[in-house]
Each structure stands twice: as C-alpha cells, then as structure tokens.
Amino acid sequence: MRYSRQRELVLRQVQSRCDHPTADDIYLAIRDECPGLSLGTVYRNLNGLVEMGRMRRVSIPGMADRFDRTLMDHDHLYCTKCGKVEDVHLDKEPINAMLKDRKDLAIERYSLNLYGVCSECREKESC
Numbered sequence: 001m002r003y004s005r006q007r008e009l010v011l012r013q014v015q016s017r018c019d020h021p022t023a024d025d026i027y028l029a030i031r032d033e034c035p036g037l038s039l040g041t042v043y044r045n046l047n048g049l050v051e052m053g054r055m056r057r058v059s060i061p062g063m064a065d066r067f068d069r070t071l072m073d074h075d076h077l078y079c080t081k082c083g084k085v086e087d088v089h090l091d092k093e094p095i096n097a098m099l100k101d102r103k104d105l106a107i108e109r110y111s112l113n114l115y116g117v118c119s120e121c122r123e124k125e126s127c
C-alpha cells in the first residue's frame with residue numbers, strides 16, 4: 001500500500017517535469033510530501049517504473065541517470081554550458097539504413113548521446 005503510494009508520487013513527479021530529473025531531484029521534490037521516504041526507495045520505484053514501461057531512463061556516461069516522461073523514440077543533448085538535458089528529434093533513417101547494411105554485424109539497438117549547447121543557451125548567446 002505504502003509502496004504503491006510512493007511509486008505513484010514518483011511517477012507523478014516525473015510526469016509533471018520536462019527537465020529529465022535525476023533520482024536526487026525527485027527525492028528532494030517529494031520528500032516533504034512523503035515522510036520516511038529514502039533515496040533508496042526513490043531509486044527502487046524509478047527502476048520499477050522503467051521496467052513497467054511507464055518512463056524511460058536516460059543514461060549519459062559519467063553522470064547520474066535521468067528519468068524521462070516522454071516514451072516515444074528521441075535522443076538527448078547534454079548541454080555543456082548549463083548541464084541541462086534537452087530532447088532532440090532526429091531523422092534516424094540514414095543511420096538505420098547504414099547499420100542494416102552492415103551484414104557482418106547484427107545490431108539490435110543503439111543510443112545516441114549528443115553533447116553541445118542547448119537551445120536556451122544558444123538564444124542567450126545570440127542576444
């Protein structure tokens with residue numbers, strides 16, 4: 001009972017944000033609502049929700065995992081200026097075609113991590 005209430009809070013928190021929060025962000029945001037909540041519990045709930053397909057995990061090497069409410073296929077830009085993770089929609093057809101052509105390999109999936117300057121920082125730069 002308690003467990004599913006916490007899971008519900010974690011899910012709602014991720015769904016209400018578009019900033020790809022980390023487990024820490026979620027924990028800080030809901031701990032007042034949920035006395036006795038631990039960071040470990042937040043992690044367990046997040047992992048469970050990812051397994052259930054209710055949210056996605058965004059793994060950027062060397063950084064804490066982020067959690068994403070957007071389930072459809074998309075990629076992420078890690079902003080080297082402000083540290084934000086932004087959604088990027090790319091036409092993957094050329095990459096998919098190239099990978100299919102590699103008959104020496106059987107590639108099942110891939111993930112793309114983009115590094116650069118996000119749209120918000122770019123706007124500030126051009127002011």
Ligand SMILES: [Zn+2]
Nearest residue numbers: 079082118121
């Ligand atoms: Zn930025």
Ligand SMILES: [Zn+2]
Nearest residue numbers: 068070074087
């Ligand atoms: Zn995303």
